[in-house]
Amino acid sequence: MRSPPTEKVMDAEQTGASAGPTPVPGGSPRARVYPTLGPELLRDLRAGGYRKVVLQTPAGLVRDASTLSSQLREGTGLAVLTLVRACFGACDPPSPEEAPGAEAIVTLGHAPIPNMPLRLPTFFVEMRQEGRPADELAAELQRSSLPRRLGLVGSIQHMDLLPPLARELEARGFSPRIGRGGPRLAYAGQALGCNYTGAEQVLPEVDGYLFLGTGRFHPLGLAYAVERPVWALDPLSGELSEPLDREGMIRRRLLTIAQVTGARRWGILASSFDGQNRQGMAFALKARAEARGREADILVFDRLDPRDLVGRALEAYVSVACPRIALDDGEQFPRPILTPPEFLAALGDRPLLPYRFDTYP
Numbered sequence: 001m002r003s004p005p006t007e008k009v010m011d012a013e014q015t016g017a018s019a020g021p022t023p024v025p026g027g028s029p030r031a032r033v034y035p036t037l038g039p040e041l042l043r044d045l046r047a048g049g050y051r052k053v054v055l056q057t058p059a060g061l062v063r064d065a066s067t068l069s070s071q072l073r074e075g076t077g078l079a080v081l082t083l084v085r086a087c088f089g090a091c092d093p094p095s096p097e098e099a100p101g102a103e104a105i106v107t108l109g110h111a112p113i114p115n116m117p118l119r120l121p122t123f124f125v126e127m128r129q130e131g132r133p134a135d136e137l138a139a140e141l142q143r144s145s146l147p148r149r150l151g152l153v154g155s156i157q158h159m160d161l162l163p164p165l166a167r168e169l170e171a172r173g174f175s176p177r178i179g180r181g182g183p184r185l186a187y188a189g190q191a192l193g194c195n196y197t198g199a200e201q202v203l204p205e206v207d208g209y210l211f212l213g214t215g216r217f218h219p220l221g222l223a224y225a226v227e228r229p230v231w232a233l234d235p236l237s238g239e240l241s242e243p244l245d246r247e248g249m250i251r252r253r254l255l256t257i258a259q260v261t262g263a264r265r266w267g268i269l270a271s272s273f274d275g276q277n278r279q280g281m282a283f284a285l286k287a288r289a290e291a292r293g294r295e296a297d298i299l300v301f302d303r304l305d306p307r308d309l310v311g312r313a314l315e316a317y318v319s320v321a322c323p324r325i326a327l328d329d330g331e332q333f334p335r336p337i338l339t340p341p342e343f344l345a346a347l348g349d350r351p352l353l354p355y356r357f358d359t360y361p
């Protein structure tokens, strides 16, 4: 199922900007969404009748996890468990075994994944941030060499900036485009590390993309997904990065594929996390490998540690878990890891180019 096509300029409601809990269209009724960790969240947790909740924080907030946990405890009177493993996305909620007795989850820094069922009530605190004013940023972008036909994509923290920036850019002669994207995305224009379908939808209408957010994680993923230059704008500092070297990135992936084209014994990496679990695909890839005279073993895990693959009699891996394991972390592992489209190219079942990003639908 695909969502409606593109919108030129979104309003605040469409990008999810709000002052309190909002349901995400098409999402789980167990999801509650908050822009920041504020009084509405504490009120709703108190009203929920829970005794114990589990707090999950992304890697960037691990330093503050204990302080945030105290805030929750003091603000609600509930028992709070703090999950040790960093949360990489809304795809990896703690299982009941991981957080015994927890009756609800508080997840910081992520939006819900609407097409992923939730086992427990989950309070998503998106940690939205206010950047510099849209008119100032647009005025600076007008003086840059950015293409005028521009796709806009934002991290969840900066979703609120997308509509006003699009309007300001339009007033300055740009043709900004924001794609709604597929059912894994909560908001139009949202960047998710495994799904850039919003950006892909507007590809024929743009000559480049502008990512609003910090860090390189999303610009890299976006550059794999779309055959256009990708710039990144830090909404807090206003700094505009140079476009990424997409050709070089793809060339390195093609070299990795070439290294393992002759591998006979493959491991298929399958995660048990609720939002990364593509076991059906794991079995389909195993059948494809065997049809090409290869052996393939399906290895299951929740979070993958490179040490878990040391010493195995396997020559190469394909990951059906988070696609960023292969693309961003592959060098930490003892053998090369491919994404599913790369694996099919290694088997000779699809062409190497055009490069295809492993979109998690």
Ligand code: SF4
Pocket: 088, 089, 090, 091, 092, 192, 193, 194, 195, 275, 276, 321, 322, 323, 324, 360
């Ligand atoms: S699968 Fe990977 S990229 Fe997608 S939400 Fe999960 S951690 Fe993020």
